Amino acid sequence: MPQFLTTADAGFEAAFAALLGMKREDAPDVDAAVAAIIADVRDRGDAAVIALTEQFDRLALTPATLAFSDTQIDAEIAKVSAEDRAALELAADRIHAYHARQMPEDQQWTDEAGATLGWRWGPVTAAGLYVPGGLASYPSSVLMNAIPAKVAGVQRLVVACPTPGGVVNPLVLLASRIAGVDTVYRIGGAQAIAALAYGTATIPPVDKITGPGNAFVAAAKRRVFGRVGIDMIAGPSEILVIADRDNDPDWIALDLLSQAEHDESAQSILMTDDAAFGLAVVAAVEKWLQTLERRAIAGASWRDYGAVIVVDDLEQAATLSNRIAPEHLELCVSDPEALAKRITHAGAIFLGAWTPEAIGDYVGGPNHVLPTARSARFSSGLSVMDFLKRTTIAKMTPAALRAIGPGAERLAVSESLQAHGLSVRARLDRLNESQPPASITCTG
Amino acid sequence: MPQFLTTADAGFEAAFAALLGMKREDAPDVDAAVAAIIADVRDRGDAAVIALTEQFDRLALTPATLAFSDTQIDAEIAKVSAEDRAALELAADRIHAYHARQMPEDQQWTDEAGATLGWRWGPVTAAGLYVPGGLASYPSSVLMNAIPAKVAGVQRLVVACPTPGGVVNPLVLLASRIAGVDTVYRIGGAQAIAALAYGTATIPPVDKITGPGNAFVAAAKRRVFGRVGIDMIAGPSEILVIADRDNDPDWIALDLLSQAEHDESAQSILMTDDAAFGLAVVAAVEKWLQTLERRAIAGASWRDYGAVIVVDDLEQAATLSNRIAPEHLELCVSDPEALAKRITHAGAIFLGAWTPEAIGDYVGGPNHVLPTARSARFSSGLSVMDFLKRTTIAKMTPAALRAIGPGAERLAVSESLQAHGLSVRARLDRLNESQPPASITCTG
Numbered sequence: 001m002p003q004f005l006t007t008a009d010a011g012f013e014a015a016f017a018a019l020l021g022m023k024r025e026d027a028p029d030v031d032a033a034v035a036a037i038i039a040d041v042r043d044r045g046d047a048a049v050i051a052l053t054e055q056f057d058r059l060a061l062t063p064a065t066l067a068f069s070d071t072q073i074d075a076e077i078a079k080v081s082a083e084d085r086a087a088l089e090l091a092a093d094r095i096h097a098y099h100a101r102q103m104p105e106d107q108q109w110t111d112e113a114g115a116t117l118g119w120r121w122g123p124v125t126a127a128g129l130y131v132p133g134g135l136a137s138y139p140s141s142v143l144m145n146a147i148p149a150k151v152a153g154v155q156r157l158v159v160a161c162p163t164p165g166g167v168v169n170p171l172v173l174l175a176s177r178i179a180g181v182d183t184v185y186r187i188g189g190a191q192a193i194a195a196l197a198y199g200t201a202t203i204p205p206v207d208k209i210t211g212p213g214n215a216f217v218a219a220a221k222r223r224v225f226g227r228v229g230i231d232m233i234a235g236p237s238e239i240l241v242i243a244d245r246d247n248d249p250d251w252i253a254l255d256l257l258s259q260a261e262h263d264e265s266a267q268s269i270l271m272t273d274d275a276a277f278g279l280a281v282v283a284a285v286e287k288w289l290q291t292l293e294r295r296a297i298a299g300a301s302w303r304d305y306g307a308v309i310v311v312d313d314l315e316q317a318a319t320l321s322n323r324i325a326p327e328h329l330e331l332c333v334s335d336p337e338a339l340a341k342r343i344t345h346a347g348a349i350f351l352g353a354w355t356p357e358a359i360g361d362y363v364g365g366p367n368h369v370l371p372t373a374r375s376a377r378f379s380s381g382l383s384v385m386d387f388l389k390r391t392t393i394a395k396m397t398p399a400a401l402r403a404i405g406p407g408a409e410r411l412a413v414s415e416s417l418q419a420h421g422l423s424v425r426a427r428l429d430r431l432n433e434s435q436p437p438a439s440i441t442c443t444g
Numbered sequence: 445m446p447q448f449l450t451t452a453d454a455g456f457e458a459a460f461a462a463l464l465g466m467k468r469e470d471a472p473d474v475d476a477a478v479a480a481i482i483a484d485v486r487d488r489g490d491a492a493v494i495a496l497t498e499q500f501d502r503l504a505l506t507p508a509t510l511a512f513s514d515t516q517i518d519a520e521i522a523k524v525s526a527e528d529r530a531a532l533e534l535a536a537d538r539i540h541a542y543h544a545r546q547m548p549e550d551q552q553w554t555d556e557a558g559a560t561l562g563w564r565w566g567p568v569t570a571a572g573l574y575v576p577g578g579l580a581s582y583p584s585s586v587l588m589n590a591i592p593a594k595v596a597g598v599q600r601l602v603v604a605c606p607t608p609g610g611v612v613n614p615l616v617l618l619a620s621r622i623a624g625v626d627t628v629y630r631i632g633g634a635q636a637i638a639a640l641a642y643g644t645a646t647i648p649p650v651d652k653i654t655g656p657g658n659a660f661v662a663a664a665k666r667r668v669f670g671r672v673g674i675d676m677i678a679g680p681s682e683i684l685v686i687a688d689r690d691n692d693p694d695w696i697a698l699d700l701l702s703q704a705e706h707d708e709s710a711q712s713i714l715m716t717d718d719a720a721f722g723l724a725v726v727a728a729v730e731k732w733l734q735t736l737e738r739r740a741i742a743g744a745s746w747r748d749y750g751a752v753i754v755v756d757d758l759e760q761a762a763t764l765s766n767r768i769a770p771e772h773l774e775l776c777v778s779d780p781e782a783l784a785k786r787i788t789h790a791g792a793i794f795l796g797a798w799t800p801e802a803i804g805d806y807v808g809g810p811n812h813v814l815p816t817a818r819s820a821r822f823s824s825g826l827s828v829m830d831f832l833k834r835t836t837i838a839k840m841t842p843a844a845l846r847a848i849g850p851g852a853e854r855l856a857v858s859e860s861l862q863a864h865g866l867s868v869r870a871r872l873d874r875l876n877e878s879q880p881p882a883s884i885t886c887t888g
Binding site: 083084086087088090091094097098101104107109111113115116117119122124125138139140171207208226228229233248250251254255257258260261262288292293294298336340343344345346347348349350351352353354355356357358359360361362363364365366367370371373375376377378379380381383385389390391392393394395396397398400401404405406407408410411412414415416417418419420421422423424426427430 | 527528530531532534535538541542545546548551553555557559560561563566568569582583584615651652670672673677692694695698699701702704705706732736737738742780784787788789790791792793794795796797798799800801802803804805806807808809810811814815817819820821822823824825827829833834835836837838839840841842844845848849850851852854855856858859860861862863864865866867868870871874
């Protein structure tokens with residue numbers, strides 16, 4: 001039984017604040033070990049990566065076998081059923097269509113001073129996607145990371161995916177091929193992150209690393225940040241469902257459980273304006289927990305971090321939701337668009353009871369890599385923007401410099417940056433000369 | 445005399461690689477001290493902030509005097525000359541006009557499956573801008589940080605600026621007022637970052653912290669990242685000037701020196717296709733160094749990190765520039781637009797010799813907070829986007845769910861996420877019932 005809170009109760013604010021402040025993840029401190037691994041890979045390159053892969057993944061590789069060959073990939077992909085392939089292709093098409101609309105436009109204009117200003121976007125040259133091995137090896141995550149990179153125009157896109165004991169998920173290889181990944185390295189952990197960031201003789205360095213991973217991977221991403229760009233460091237998954245009484249308790253229970261089954265640290269919260277409906281959902285969760293394959297995980301998550309919050313009305317639900325800033329937010333109410341207008345912080349919103357969150361995990365189109373742990377207050381899900389960067393452009397004419405240069409000179413002097421001021425003054429003085437000699441007329 | 449390299453020389457590639465890999469900053473390891481300060485502020489709140497301000501800034505404050513009063517700000521602002529005020533207002537107007545064009549648009553569409561998809565942008569609720577005290581207290585940086593936040597729609601915008609010995613820069617207060625900052629706290633260092641991230645009785649917490657600072661501030665920003673959003677951790681400033689022989693060596697020398705005077709760790713590089721012009725610029729730099737107030741700083745930067753690179757042609761210059769990925773790039777050539785087309789990585793491009801980089805520091809319009817240390821390969825300057833976040837939207841109709849739901853179910857099963865599949869299946873089964881009973885028809 002999860003927490004059952006009612007906003008009308010005297011102790012609600014304290015209980016809700018405790019729920020907000022709840023620490024659901026106790027990451028082991030692997031920073032020293034990770035620092036040593038990164039130093040080893042920087043020092044010994046391929047030899048270190050190979051030794052660490054033998055140690056951690058019980059797999060003997062050589063520089064020539066660090067990446068899967070096309071033949072190996074063909075053989076693995078042949079194992080995938082036609083139905084699974086069709087589902088992956090449907091997902092890839094829809095994710096591509098959604099993300100293609102995210103491409104921002106370059107801008108350039110000339111203002112009243114005569115200055116030409118603007119910016120333009122360009123892709124990072126090379127990106128590396130980390131894909132966990134074992135149970136958490138999700139082909140859907142390959143699509144969600146690789147497709148925005150391809151849409152952005154990344155030239156070289158590689159995957160690092162550990163294959164403990166040599167075992168690989170064929171769907172991960174198929175998803176990589178569908179998404180246009182160039183190379184799949186069968187390496188993992190901090191050694192993979194270090195190899196992607198610094199490069200080895202066999203593995204060229206990338207500019208950006210994205211994708212989820214365990215504590216070693218997360219610590220390594222933090223350490224190489226600055227050398228390369230990284231995406232967010234994701235925490236355990238969360239869902240908030242706001243549902244009125246006109247819902248099927250089974251549907252809502254399954255939506256809550258589909259977060260809970262991810263991880264014992266996942267969090268599923270229901271807000272409803274009807275206490276009886278809340279209790280019906282709790283009963284439905286208990287019923288489904290009897291039969292779920294992952295009932296141990298889902299049950300622990302629901303028991304330790306789950307909550308049902310009975311609110312006075314939907315407006316109050318929106319206010320509380322904004323304090324939570326949930327990663328996933330389902331609005332199963334009669335007018336979900338109206339309620340959505342009151343939502344200021346959420347990673348992804350699912351409108352109406354016909355939109356279970358699981359649709360968004362796979363085939364909806366929007367990205368499933370979303371801000372966790374209240375970070376939707378200040379950050380966004382993965383997008384094409386994560387694989388682009390912007391260069392600003394400025395061009396002055398002599399007239400533009402005459403108009404705004406003196407202001408720059410004045411501010412430079414006020415900040416005691418004399419050379420800044422002189423670099424403007426030298427040009428303004430030239431403009432004030434009546435006949436600049438041709439030999440020193442500047443170009444551009 | 446800086447390094448003088450010629451691409452035609454045998455040793456060029458090694459020398460250029462060494463230049464690229466040069467470590468210009470040796471940040472002291474203050475992480476343990478910063479961790480203790482953050483813990484103290486989380487524990488004791490205002491009392492810790494006040495004690496640390498007394499210790500580091502020799503300034504006795506109370507909760508009531510942590511922020512400047514309006515009366516104090518009025519009195520300080522009255523000291524600013526009309527010329528300085530006009531220059532700040534010109535800069536603010538131009539920065540505002542540029543950044544207003546960055547506001548992204550929300551999108552929503554319905555696709556062929558009947559799914560309504562899209563996203564919308566919203567501002568972070570509260571942002572804190574760090575402004576260093578003392579020599580590096582730049583009013584222009586207040587404008588460059590605060591104006592994008594205001595354009596984004598941030599509701600509460602505060603500045604933290606230490607005032608060692610009680611001394612404040614009136615221009616910082618004026619810039620804060622012009623930019624619409626709500627509150628200026630006279631606190632600094634790791635204690636200011638901790639107070640902004642976690643809040644105290646007097647200082648409400650913010651969602652995003654931006655702005656430059658010393659090693660303590662940088663370490664504190666790294667530590668509070670996740671609790672709040674942060675901007676980049678900026679390294680020492682850099683400029684690359686690509687100039688042909690038809691330039692005035694004095695202009696180019698002053699442009700190089702206007703980076704060098706920032707910091708002994710700053711880096712100024714000239715690329716030219718004319719060795720004689722390169723030598724003329726070196727001579728001009730030496731001449732100007734005789735007279736500059738900050739000649740000790742600028743001279744050290746130029747001697748230790750400066751470089752002149754003689755290239756075969758401008759195409760080669762573009763290729764080398766992209767390996768550097770400079771923060772600032774001046775193109776002082778006869779057709780700067782054509783050369784700019786070859787540039788793939790740069791924080792900001794200044795086109796033509798009438799556009800000294802100093803214009804971009806103050807009044808050009810684009811932001812002067814830019815990616816350093818080769819990070820223009822994967823990141824962008826500060827913008828309105830840094831104060832916005834995106835929420836994705838998805839809404840299925842029954843028909844849309846019938847079209848794409850089976851694919852989601854299939855992928856859920858392939859990833860062994862049973863509840864995900866069941867949450868879709870329960871809805872699909874309803875659709876397959878001929879007459880769903882009214883009582884369990886779902887809303888939305």
